[in-house]
Every structure is written in structure tokens, then in C-alpha cells.
Amino acid sequence: MLGYYLDLALRSFKRNKVLTLLMVVTLALGIGASMTTLTVLRLLSGDPLPQKSGQLFYVQLDPYPKDRPFSRSGKLPWLTTYTDAMNLLHAHRAEHQAAMAMTRVKLIPTTTQQRPFFSNGVMATADFFSMFEAPFQYGSGWSAADDDNRAKVVVIADYLNDQLFGGANSVGRSLRINDQDFRIIGVLRHWAPQPRFYSLYLGGPNYGKGEAVFLPLQSARAAGMDPINSMSYAAGDKQVIENSPTIWLGLWVQLPDAAAVSAYQSFLASYAEQQVALGRFQRSRIGLSGLMPWLDSQQVVPDNVRMQTGLAFSFLLICMVNTVGLLLAKCLRRTNEIGVRRALGASRAAIFAQFMAEAGLIGLVGGGLGLMFALFGLWCIRQQPAEYASLAHLNGQMFLCTFAVALMASLVAGILPAWRACVVTPAPQLKSA
Amino acid sequence: MEIRPILASLHKHRVPALLIVLEIALACAVLCNAVFMVAQCVIDGRAPNAIDEQGVSVIHIGGxxxxxxxxxxxxxxxxxxxxxxxxxxxxxxxxxxxxxxxxxxxxxxxxxxxxxxxxxxxxxxxxxxxxxxxxxxxxxxxxxxxxxxxxxxxxxxxxxxxxxxxxxxxxxxxxxxxxxxxxxxxxxxxxxxxxxxxxxxxxxxxxxxxxxxxxxxxxxxxxxxxxxxxxxxxxxxxxxxxxxxxxxxxxxxxxAVLEGKTFADVRADYFAGSRNLAWMLVLVCVVMLAVTALGIVGLTSFWVGQRRKQIGIRRAVGASCRQILAYFQTENFLLSTAGVLLGLVLAFAINIYLMRHYEVSRMPWYYLGGGAAALWLLGQLAVLGPALRAASVPPVEATRTI
Incomplete structure (x- = not known):
């Protein structure tokens, strides 16, 4: 039966080429715009570490004085002081724990022809790689002992290895960073969690290919590297940020289950109470947020992207209303045909199905064309200077989603006209024909 | 112009009429907010700065x-x-x-x-x-x-x-x-x-x-x-x-790591994001207005086609071409007005939502006025073609297909 309806639909399209084309293009524009923005939104709000995100938690404390709070709306400070980070790390209450900061590094290529260039580097404690499951191509990360001994070692990203060493195993070779030599002990495989959750508030970009080098925190600090972001909460000397009233470290812990989470929570609470008792803190507020809730609460996805998605879907709604109108016009023009079919024995359900099939066909064709528009839209986004630009690609899931949305939009748009068509009473139509 | 017959006819075609009203309302709501945001982007991008922007270049030296x-x-x-x-x-x-x-x-x-x-x-x-x-x-x-x-x-x-x-x-x-x-x-x-x-x-x-x-x-x-x-x-x-x-x-x-830019480029790069947003908004608005206009053309054409006989009868009993034209224009004006009124409420609601969730300020009233005028004009332009076709229906149509 469906085959017959589709045949009828095609015939009706041929009769009204302009109107059909108008409907298809309208729907395709709506689908194209909404799929483009939805793809970007999903990319940007995705889970950076799907297999691990449930176990990762971000730690926040409040060393700010009561009369000069971090924020007037009661937000907890984004970062942690060195003293607190080290106290919590050395307590070893979580399965893994790491403190990290971002720094700007000057990398000096080994070949003399290339000019030195800047890149971001992560300064972190030893658990960074195991906790975030960063995969190694060659070598491995550093140990806690390397960090404590301020060993001049470095782990580099795959793209830096390709750029400087042509992709060869560079473990054991040396890399000049900020005019000092560091020994390469590991090369990462491609590792690009999006968003780059750990760099939030550390000063790096929230999206993109990530940092070129990873250094032990103590070694980097001993080599004179400063964090990109640091905020002070009291007056005083800011030269040595390890013992000044400055927050500059992000602290992540891995907690395998709910029991561990509540245990860590109470540990953190008692730590804060203890600091209040010692007079270091004035408030014992703490924060322990899971990775995804943390990203959501900090609204990592740029406002522009969310606003564009809203705009695109309102546009799709307008396109759908438009399609309803045009479909309705078309079907009301065909009351004679409907009358004949009803008189020859077609049930109301059959008429309804016929018009829904027609709407569905428009949806599929519109979806196909919409896919082209979406691909073009994503291409346009890749040309933009935004930090997430290079990520804007359509994946298989969004490919199917495009057709699903198109089909659904057209079927929803088709309900009203199809219902109007099936309530046509045959007798007057036959008389007037 | 007598409005009652138009209202009676619209009452008979409630559903298509409501669709036009809804489409105009949505278009008006989106248009007002989009134009307002484009204006904000343009104002931001042109923010005054009392230095010699045209003569200055900046070289960043790092490392x-x-x-x-x-x-x-x-x-x-x-x-x-x-x-x-x-x-x-x-x-x-x-x-x-x-x-x-x-x-x-x-x-x-x-x-x-x-x-x-x-x-x-x-x-x-x-x-x-x-x-x-x-x-x-x-x-x-x-x-x-x-x-x-x-x-x-x-x-x-x-x-x-x-x-x-x-x-x-x-x-x-x-x-x-x-x-x-x-x-x-x-x-x-x-x-x-x-x-x-x-x-x-x-x-x-x-x-x-x-x-x-x-x-x-x-x-x-x-x-x-x-x-x-x-x-x-x-x-x-x-x-x-x-x-x-x-x-x-x-x-x-x-x-050292050197990066040189003219100040004109510094400004262009800083505002690149908002400029792109503005262009995207403009593009969406143009396409949206085109879609709305075509929708109005489509539905009105259908109406005209359906009422050829009635138009013929009106012509036969003495209505001039001009009166038929005016009939469809008035009808569209009534629909546009209803749409625009609904649209203004929607536009205001969207603006309040955006103010609450994003860094958007309150929209001044003249954007609402501008949006409304644009939709009125668009409706009149879109209806002109079908209305002229209706006006050219000859009185003899009244005698056919009886």
C-alpha cells in the first residue's frame, strides 16, 4: 500500500512542481540550519572522557576572607592554593589525585631553520596521565619521585613529536623549553578530550588540539615557569606563589564509587574545618563536583553557540509552519481527487496514510537536501577563527539524526493537512466535479 | 473598505488564516531579537578608542x-x-x-x-x-x-x-x-x-x-x-x-617569538566572533523573511484559486479591479496585524529570556516597531502578486462551472 501512496505522492509532486520545490527547500533550509548548530552544540557539550567521567571530581575550597569574597553570588573559588593542593595530594585519600596549572612555554626547534614558537604546557603532578587515561605512544609519564626531585623531564603531544621529530620515537632526546633542556620521557598518542575540561580556568583554551608539552609541576616551577592564571585574595608579596595568598591550581581526584565520594566529601569537610580552626580559612565551604556537572555548571559551551542553536530551531519551527500551510493548500486543492477515492471505497485512514506518506516523502527529500546545507554550514564554521572550529564535523549519529529530524518535522507538519483531507465528505465533491 | 465580509471569509478559512498569523508572529519575534543583536555586535565592533588606530601597529615579543x-x-x-x-x-x-x-x-x-x-x-x-x-x-x-x-x-x-x-x-x-x-x-x-x-x-x-x-x-x-x-x-x-x-x-x-599586527587587524581579530555571529543572524533573517514571504504567496495564491468564482461574481455585480485588489490587501493587513501583535509579545518574551540567561540587554521599543513595520511591508509585498492575479479575474468567471 505504501508503494501506491508514494506513487500517488510523486504524481502530485509532478503536478505542482513549484509548490513541492518550495516545501522541500524550506524544510531543507530549516533542517540544515538546525543540524549545523546542533552538531556544534553536541560536540561542545559532549563528555570528554566517556569511560571515566563518572569517577572524576573537581575539588574546590574557599580561602577568601569573608569581607572580600571570591564572588558576591556565593560561587566557590575556581582554583586552589598551592598549600591546600599539596595537603590534599599528600593525604592520598582518593584513588588518584593530581594538581595542575597551565603555562606558556617557548619551544625551540632542534633544526636551526625554524623560529622558536609559543605553546601551552601543562604543569601537573604525577597522577595526571593515569587519572585522565592519556595514552602513550612511546615511553611513559613521570613518577612522584621525578616531580619531587625536580627532574627536567617532559612528555610531549603527538603533534609536537610529528612537527619536531617527524613522528619518530623521540624518548631520550632533549627538548629546549624556555632556554632550558628537558629530557623527553614520553610521547602521547592522539589525545583530544573535548571540551578540554582540565584547562578550565587555568588559562588554556576550552577546546582544540590541546597542549604541546606536559611537565612535572615542581620541575616546571623550579625552571621558572609561571601559571597563566593566578588570582590573589589578599595583599602581599606575589613573587613566590607557593606561599603567597594566591589560587592558581586545579585539583582533580578519582573516586571509584559513591561510598568513596561520600568518604572524600567528609574528609574534605573536616579538612576545611581544620583550616578554619588554624585560622587559614574563614569559611569551611567545600565543593566536590563530578566532571559533567562541573562542566555544566560552569557553562563551558560558548553563549554564541547556544544562542545560534536556539535561533536555528526557531527558524526550523517557522519552516515547519510554512510547510503546514503549503501542504494544506495543496491538499485542499485536491478535494475532488479525495472525493473520488473515498467514493471508490478508500477509508478515512487510507486517505490519512496517503497524505502522511506524501509529507514523509517531502521530509526525506528535504532531509537529503538539508544534509547538504548542514555540510556546507559546518564547512563555514570550520573557516571561522573560533577555537572549536576544527572540530565541526558531521558524525554518523548526526547523519542519521538529520533524517530523523527531517522526517519527524515533515510528519508533524503533515498531520493537520492529512486530517483535513480525511474529513472531506465525498458527496459534494463528486457533485461539483 | 468594508471589513466584515473579510472577517466572515477568514472565519470560514480559520486554519490557513491561523497558520499565516502564526508564521508572521514567529518571524516577527525572531526578527526583532536578531536585528537587536546584530546592532549590538555592530556597536561593539565600532567601540571608540582614543588612540591613532590607523597609524599604529603592534609587535608582540615573547620569550x-x-x-x-x-x-x-x-x-x-x-x-x-x-x-x-x-x-x-x-x-x-x-x-x-x-x-x-x-x-x-x-x-x-x-x-x-x-x-x-x-x-x-x-x-x-x-x-x-x-x-x-x-x-x-x-x-x-x-x-x-x-x-x-x-x-x-x-x-x-x-x-x-x-x-x-x-x-x-x-x-x-x-x-x-x-x-x-x-x-x-x-x-x-x-x-x-x-x-x-x-x-x-x-x-x-x-x-x-x-x-x-x-x-x-x-x-x-x-x-x-x-x-x-x-x-x-x-x-x-x-x-x-x-x-x-x-x-x-x-x-x-x-x-624570541615575534608576532606583528596592524592595530586594524588587532581590532578585527578581537571582534571576529561577534562579527561572525552578526553575519549568521543576518543570513538567517534574510532566509527566514524569504520563507515567510513565499509561504504567504503560496497560501494566498491557493485562496485566490479557490475563490475565482466568488471573485467573478463580485466583479459581475459591479466591483472594480481596484476593489478586489484592496480586498486581498486588507485581508493580508488584518492577518499581519494579528501576527505582528502576537509577534511583539513573543519578541518581548524572548528578550526577557535572553536577558536572564545570556549577556543581552533590554531591547529598546523601536526594534519592536521596526520589526512590526518590516513584517507589515513584507506581507503587503508578498500578497501583491496573488492579489493582482485575483483582480484580473474576469467577470465572466461567474457564469462558468455552474
Whole structure:
């Protein structure tokens, strides 16, 4: 039966080429715009570490004085002081724990022809790689002992290895960073969690290919590297940020289950109470947020992207209303045909199905064309200077989603006209024909 | 024009009429908000900035050895100043609209909590000429003040003098002269020696509305903090001079990372995101209006087709072409009005939603008026074609197919 309806639909399209084309293009524009923005939104709000995100938690404390709070709306400070980070790390209450900061590094290529260039580097404690499951191509990360001994070692990203060493195993070779030599002990495989959750508030970009080098925190600090972001909460000397009233470290812990989470929570609470008792803190507020809730609460996805998605879907709604109108016009023009079919024995359900099939066909064709528009839209986004630009690609899931949305939009748009068509009473139509 | 027959006819075709109303309402709501946002983007992108934007280029120099930076800066500035085509050169910590902003809060009374993120400009000797600052009151820094300027361990300027923006002078000392007044931060105090026309913040979107034109200038002797060179040249050979300067610096500082841009590019890059958003909004609006217009054309054509006989009868009993035309135009006007009224409510609701969840300000009423007028006009234009076709229906149509 469906085959017959589709045949009828095609015939009706041929009769009204302009109107059909108008409907298809309208729907395709709506689908194209909404799929483009939805793809970007999903990319940007995705889970950076799907297999691990449930176990990762971000730690926040409040060393700010009561009369000069971090924020007037009661937000907890984004970062942690060195003293607190080290106290919590050395307590070893979580399965893994790491403190990290971002720094700007000057990398000096080994070949003399290339000019030195800047890149971001992560300064972190030893658990960074195991906790975030960063995969190694060659070598491995550093140990806690390397960090404590301020060993001049470095782990580099795959793209830096390709750029400087042509992709060869560079473990054991040396890399000049900020005019000092560091020994390469590991090369990462491609590792690009999006968003780059750990760099939030550390000063790096929230999206993109990530940092070129990873250094032990103590070694980097001993080599004179400063964090990109640091905020002070009291007056005083800011030269040595390890013992000044400055927050500059992000602290992540891995907690395998709910029991561990509540245990860590109470540990953190008692730590804060203890600091209040010692007079270091004035408030014992703490924060322990899971990775995804943390990203959501900090609204990592740029406002522009969310606003564009809203705009695109309102546009799709307008396109759908438009399609309803045009479909309705078309079907009301065909009351004679409907009358004949009803008189020859077609049930109301059959008429309804016929018009829904027609709407569905428009949806599929519109979806196909919409896919082209979406691909073009994503291409346009890749040309933009935004930090997430290079990520804007359509994946298989969004490919199917495009057709699903198109089909659904057209079927929803088709309900009203199809219902109007099936309530046509045959007798007057036959008389007037 | 008699409205009652139109209303009766619309009542009979409730569903298509409602669809047109709904489409116009949605289009109107989106249009008002989109145009408002485009206008905001344009205003942001053109934010005034009292420096010689056309003549200035900026070269960022990074990765200098901290201990030798002071010597490097003096040597580089001297070398650049000697280049042909260069009017003046000076070093600065960060240019306006620069990527690595340095913010601090200042207050006009001791122990008062600062409320605004002010951009801190540490300027090397001659930077007032290099930037093209406009002095409104007082004086610039003396050579001696430049020689004494440095950054203290608490990241405050060791200098005791400061230049402030006109806006800050008005904010801190309304109705008084700013000259000789003091500003405070941390444990430090500075005396205002001059007021300049408003220079924009280093990162206005971070600084927020209050900090957009809150800039303070401190003298600074050559040091590692001054890692941007401001070159001023004739706008005509600005690009050429910048290129030459990059080569000169490349030879002088083989170990440094250099990035040179004209200030026009600095501005263009800073506002690239909002410019792209504006273009996307414009594109969506144009396509949306086209879709709406075509929808109106489609539905009205269908109406006209359906009512050929009635039109014929009206013509036969004496209605003129003009009256038929007016009938459809009035009908469209009624539908547009209903749509626009609904649309204005929607537009207002969207604006309130955006204000609550994004950094969008309240939409002034004239955007609503403009949006409404645009949709009215669009409706009339879209209906013109089908209405003219209706008007050309001959009276003889009344006698057919009976």
C-alpha cells in the first residue's frame, strides 16, 4: 500500500512542481540550519572522557576572607592554593589525585631553520596521565619521585613529536623549553578530550588540539615557569606563589564509587574545618563536583553557540509552519481527487496514510537536501577563527539524526493537512466535479 | 473598505488564516531579537578608542630572557626608531584589545573595595606619542618618572603618578578636577597627573560594561613586563613598515617569538566572533523573511484559486479591479496585524529570556516597531502578486462551472 501512496505522492509532486520545490527547500533550509548548530552544540557539550567521567571530581575550597569574597553570588573559588593542593595530594585519600596549572612555554626547534614558537604546557603532578587515561605512544609519564626531585623531564603531544621529530620515537632526546633542556620521557598518542575540561580556568583554551608539552609541576616551577592564571585574595608579596595568598591550581581526584565520594566529601569537610580552626580559612565551604556537572555548571559551551542553536530551531519551527500551510493548500486543492477515492471505497485512514506518506516523502527529500546545507554550514564554521572550529564535523549519529529530524518535522507538519483531507465528505465533491 | 465580509471569509478559512498569523508572529519575534543583536555586535565592533588606530601597529615579543629583557627592550626600541618610515616607537605591557589582559581594581578612597576591573597599561617612554593618546588635562610623564617606574613584588606599579581615562575621572571624582587626586589599590597610592580621552580596555568583554573604558596608565622603565612594541607610522605605509620592523627584530632577537599586527587587524581579530555571529543572524533573517514571504504567496495564491468564482461574481455585480485588489490587501493587513501583535509579545518574551540567561540587554521599543513595520511591508509585498492575479479575474468567471 505504501508503494501506491508514494506513487500517488510523486504524481502530485509532478503536478505542482513549484509548490513541492518550495516545501522541500524550506524544510531543507530549516533542517540544515538546525543540524549545523546542533552538531556544534553536541560536540561542545559532549563528555570528554566517556569511560571515566563518572569517577572524576573537581575539588574546590574557599580561602577568601569573608569581607572580600571570591564572588558576591556565593560561587566557590575556581582554583586552589598551592598549600591546600599539596595537603590534599599528600593525604592520598582518593584513588588518584593530581594538581595542575597551565603555562606558556617557548619551544625551540632542534633544526636551526625554524623560529622558536609559543605553546601551552601543562604543569601537573604525577597522577595526571593515569587519572585522565592519556595514552602513550612511546615511553611513559613521570613518577612522584621525578616531580619531587625536580627532574627536567617532559612528555610531549603527538603533534609536537610529528612537527619536531617527524613522528619518530623521540624518548631520550632533549627538548629546549624556555632556554632550558628537558629530557623527553614520553610521547602521547592522539589525545583530544573535548571540551578540554582540565584547562578550565587555568588559562588554556576550552577546546582544540590541546597542549604541546606536559611537565612535572615542581620541575616546571623550579625552571621558572609561571601559571597563566593566578588570582590573589589578599595583599602581599606575589613573587613566590607557593606561599603567597594566591589560587592558581586545579585539583582533580578519582573516586571509584559513591561510598568513596561520600568518604572524600567528609574528609574534605573536616579538612576545611581544620583550616578554619588554624585560622587559614574563614569559611569551611567545600565543593566536590563530578566532571559533567562541573562542566555544566560552569557553562563551558560558548553563549554564541547556544544562542545560534536556539535561533536555528526557531527558524526550523517557522519552516515547519510554512510547510503546514503549503501542504494544506495543496491538499485542499485536491478535494475532488479525495472525493473520488473515498467514493471508490478508500477509508478515512487510507486517505490519512496517503497524505502522511506524501509529507514523509517531502521530509526525506528535504532531509537529503538539508544534509547538504548542514555540510556546507559546518564547512563555514570550520573557516571561522573560533577555537572549536576544527572540530565541526558531521558524525554518523548526526547523519542519521538529520533524517530523523527531517522526517519527524515533515510528519508533524503533515498531520493537520492529512486530517483535513480525511474529513472531506465525498458527496459534494463528486457533485461539483 | 468594508471589513466584515473579510472577517466572515477568514472565519470560514480559520486554519490557513491561523497558520499565516502564526508564521508572521514567529518571524516577527525572531526578527526583532536578531536585528537587536546584530546592532549590538555592530556597536561593539565600532567601540571608540582614543588612540591613532590607523597609524599604529603592534609587535608582540615573547620569550625574552627575563634577566636581559631590560637591555633587549631598550636596544629593540632604539633599532626600530632608527628605521625609515617609523614616526615613534615605544614599549607597552599590552595594547588595547590585546589577548593577555592585566586587570586590577582601584578605588578613589583608601580602604574602599574596588568595583571595576580596570585595565593596567604599563607604558614605556614615548608611548603617549606612539599610541597617539589625547591629553585632556594635566601632563604626561616626565623622563624621571619613566626611569623610576617598575613593578613591585605585589604586582603594583612602584611609580607614584598615574594617567587616567576621562570616564574614570568622572566616575571617581564627579564634578571635580581629577588632577592631584589619589587612587588606591592594595597598600599603594598614586597621584593623578593627567586625564586622557577614553582608551578601551585590554579585554572589554572580560572587563564588562563597567570596565570597558576604565584604563589607567603607569610609567615603566624598560623591563620584562614590556613585551609589546607600539609602532606609529603613516597609515599609507603602515603595512610595509611593520614588515620591515619584523625583519629587523628577527635579526636582533633570534631567540624570541615575534608576532606583528596592524592595530586594524588587532581590532578585527578581537571582534571576529561577534562579527561572525552578526553575519549568521543576518543570513538567517534574510532566509527566514524569504520563507515567510513565499509561504504567504503560496497560501494566498491557493485562496485566490479557490475563490475565482466568488471573485467573478463580485466583479459581475459591479466591483472594480481596484476593489478586489484592496480586498486581498486588507485581508493580508488584518492577518499581519494579528501576527505582528502576537509577534511583539513573543519578541518581548524572548528578550526577557535572553536577558536572564545570556549577556543581552533590554531591547529598546523601536526594534519592536521596526520589526512590526518590516513584517507589515513584507506581507503587503508578498500578497501583491496573488492579489493582482485575483483582480484580473474576469467577470465572466461567474457564469462558468455552474
Amino acid at each position: 625574552l630572557d627575563g634577566r636581559l629583557a631590560a637591555d633587549s627592550v631598550s636596544r629593540d626600541v632604539a633599532a626600530l626608531r632608527a628605521m625609515p618610515g617609523v614616526k615613534t616607537v615605544a614599549a607597552i605591557n599590552e595594547p588595547p584589545l590585546g589577548p593577555d589582559a592585566m586587570f586590577n581594581g582601584f578605588a578613589s578612597k583608601p580602604n574602599e573595595e574596588p568595583q571595576v576591573n580596570s585595565s593596567v597599561y604599563l607604558i614605556g617612554k614615548g608611548a603617549e606619542q606612539a599610541l597617539g593618546l589625547k591629553l585632556l588635562q594635566g601632563r604626561y610623564f616626565t623622563d624621571e618618572e619613566y626611569a623610576q617606574g617598575e613593578l613591585l613584588p605585589n604586582h603594583q606599579s612602584a611609580s607614584h603618578v598615574v594617567l587616567v581615562n576621562q570616564s574614570d575621572a568622572k566616575r571617581w571624582w564627579p564634578g571635580q578636577s581629577a588632577l592631584g587626586q589619589q587612587i588606591y589599590s592594595d597598600i599603594n597610592t598614586w597621584t593623578v597627573i593627567g586625564v586622557v580621552a577614553d582608551v578601551i580596555a585590554q579585554d572589554p568583554s572580560f572587563a564588562g560594561v563597567s570596565g570597558k573604558y576604565s584604563s589607567v596608565f603607569f610609567p615603566q622603565r624598560p623591563s620584562a613586563e614590556l613585551n609589546n612594541y607600539i609602532l606609529r607610522s603613516d597609515p599609507a605605509d603602515r603595512d610595509h613598515v611593520l614588515q620591515q620592523a619584523m625583519q629587523t627584530l628577527g635579526k636582533l632577537e633570534p631567540g
